Amino acid sequence: MPVGGEVPDAVRWAFDPARLTQARHLAGVTKKALAEAIGVTAAAVGQYEVGASRPRPDLIPLLARELDVPPEFFVAGRPHGRLDTSTAHFRSLRSTRAYQRAKAIAYTEQAWELVNALEKRVDLPPVDLPGVDTDDPQAAARTVRAHWGLGGGPVTHLVRRLEAHGVVVLTPPRDPDADSVDAFSTTRLTRPIVVLTRNRADDVHRHRFTAAHELGHLVLHHESAVPGDPAREREADAFAAEFLTPRDSILPALPKRVDLKHLADLRRTWGVSVHSLVYRCRELGLISDSAAGRAYQRLHALADTPGFAPEPVDTFPGELPSLLAKAYELACAHGLDLAELATELSWHPARVRELLGVRAGRPVLTLVE
Template sequence: MPERSQLRLLSDDATSDSAVEVANAFDAGRLTQARCLAGLTKAALATQVGVSGAAVSQWEARTSPPRPDHLRRLAEVLDVPVEFFAVGRPFAQLDGGSAHFRSLRSTKTSQRVKAVAFAQQVWELTYALEKHIQLPPVDLPGFLPDEADHRLPASPAEAARALRAHWGLGTGPIPHLVRTMEMHGIITTMVPFAGADTPTINAFSTSRMPRPLVVLTPDRGDDVYWHRFTAAHELGHLVLHRDAAPGDPVQELEADAFAAEFLTPAARIGDKLPRRVDFGALEKISHEWGVSFKSLIYRSRELGAISDASARRAYQRLNRLYELGMIEPDPVTNYPGEVPSLLSKAFELAEANGTLTMTSLARELRWRLPRLRLLLGHPDVRPVLRLV
């Protein structure tokens, strides 16, 4: 009988008996995951729990399990149920070297570790939902059963054109990029998963799990055009760099080149670009193709529509327009097709069919309800009471 079925699921208000039971079935990997999500070092966690740093190291190294009283304190500090630390449910093995970060150089190691722990939990949520709902199958070269028939060219631009053809997108604008990615089985999220650290982590992606994952961050959601380019950039990593070690600056340039061609194919956009910088004309193209002024200026220079000098002057004028507030960001929330919804819709369908509730799913995952709501993209809309 699988070990999971032998374990008794417990309430969030852990009793002494429950802590004893979990101590006997302790999963060190869960402690590491919860600690990383909380952004704590081993030493910092040890201080809050009231033990030595060596004790936490021993717990995570599987040398010795924590005592029941320590488990209860760990649950308080890390804001998880005591049973979160028990073995018996699938665990995604992923490390910081398995994810492509949009701004790797400015992303601290501790933030990357937190992001990877979040990605692990997204996979666990996806796995739990797929037991109740059939999600769209993964339809992305590199993840398909017969790879001999579905290999994309190594050139970023050629790969972008090939993926458009594979997905039947034609050569025109892609109106709902994120929804298109989700329709082809790519898990996409956009939640403040790391609290105040989320904006500095920026976007990232990984292809080292059964389903490709793209994590977008809400701060980029303030501008739908930047958001779309970031999503296309991460899509480029998934198809170009599945087996490559992240962190190479060349890979970032290749992902940018993929995104530019995927969103604005040269064969179609080239004739539309004005031969001199005309912000009125660029604005129409921007709205039609869903890309920013900056991207269009870069694309114009890249395709030879304008000179390097003209591009430099255009960037200067563009920056001035932003400073004066003449150009304002257009939030992604105004575009439902650019807001990730696959996981939340999967839960809603399972709930409507009577096979799942928020409480039962949280119990299965051994998360607290606020954590589950966050990963599902269900914000807590309750007003906050502040005593002064």
């Protein structure tokens, strides 16, 4: 890129409207708010985003400042994994607003760009999701377990296993602006991507069930996404239950009447919540709906009690993603550095670290004699 005062003019002539939209969605800013911040009309911002006109050179630094990106971010020509909200599986549309979904989609697009940059330098695990020829979610779950050689026992290190089979898993930093976004996934890019948030509950058991739920979407609904569709969400839940607690294995271990102590022991063994085990008992016909209802009431009263309380995700091995951070470390060992990667992506270095899940380097203490 040119330097000095030539940069804004050069950016203007190479301006990519889609990058402005992406940056605005990432910032969670409306067209109106952005327009007011840079001194133009909302209609003008809309024209920039559809490519009907380009922002003046003097507006480029203002856009970059307000959206927290380098001016070069708006330049066309870089790989751009384009998605829209119709191409991702969101758990519920009623609990998320349109701008929150747009922000999540923009985050996923950037994650793909990072993956794409790393794959130029490092061979990531090949995508290994078996094809299924059934609409039965339980049968699909058994197919995946067999294909991955999991046997009939508990699935340990679930997120690490997803990564080992070529799925990119991300856990974004907590974002109060997207606290209703639970999880989502897509197969519309060169790699399947699953995003697991901890905004709503930092609980390893919910986290694992959600990861298995999104795996169900990837396997069952890879050809199309219908965000928030209740039938597909139920199918993904059924897949997750069978994947984590296979009927033939869990049924002999489940009590024939509600026994919360026994279920708490099973929680530790199988890595699923007591709540989901109660549901499994009801689903498999071991207890009645009314008995399950009473159990849920008791669980609510025990919600903060050890053995029943949520347990943080980062205290369990293999349940936080590490694929991208390890790929970055390997690339750095062969000559890559953060500044080079940030320049290639046209991001601030802090943004690269955020998506990698890598903290900034510690300051170095120097002792002077």
